[in-house]
Amino acid sequence: MSQKQAGPGADLFHARLPGADLAGRDLTGANLALANLKDANLVDARLTNAFLFAAHLSGADLTGADLAEADLSEADLFGANLRGANCAGADFRRANLSVANLRGVRLTNANLRDANLKGADLTDAQLDGADLTGAQFDEGETGS
DSSP states (O other): OOGGGOOTTOBOTTOBOTTOBOTTOBOTTOBOTTOBOTTOBOTTOBOTTOBOTTOBOTTOBOTTOBOTTOBOTTOBOTTOBOTTOBOTTOBOTTOBOTTOBOTTOBOTTOBOTTOBOTTOBOTTOBOTTOBOTTOBOOTTOOOO
16 A cells, blocks of 8 residues: 555555655554554654554654554554654553653553563653553663
């Protein structure tokens, strides 16, 4: 499927789009489960309510993206850049966010149960109401 066909509610289940330029795209409610978006450019993309279960987003640039209420459970976001993204109410259960840039990310009421946050930069991240039960941090970090 070409990038031009992607849009609100798009079905990109298991799509292979490594390095794709989807900056600013409206992918509200899109099905991106199991998609390969490694190193993709998703700057300012709208992914509200998107289904990204077990998606491969390592190295992806999600700066300023809107991921509110998105399902990113079991997604691989190793080294991804989410700086300034809106992830309010997003589901990151068992997601790999190690070495991710989460500076200034809005994680209000997000589900981070059992997520891997080792090496992640959480500077100025908004964690009010976030569920960090079982989340893994670097030794000495509390996650609070």
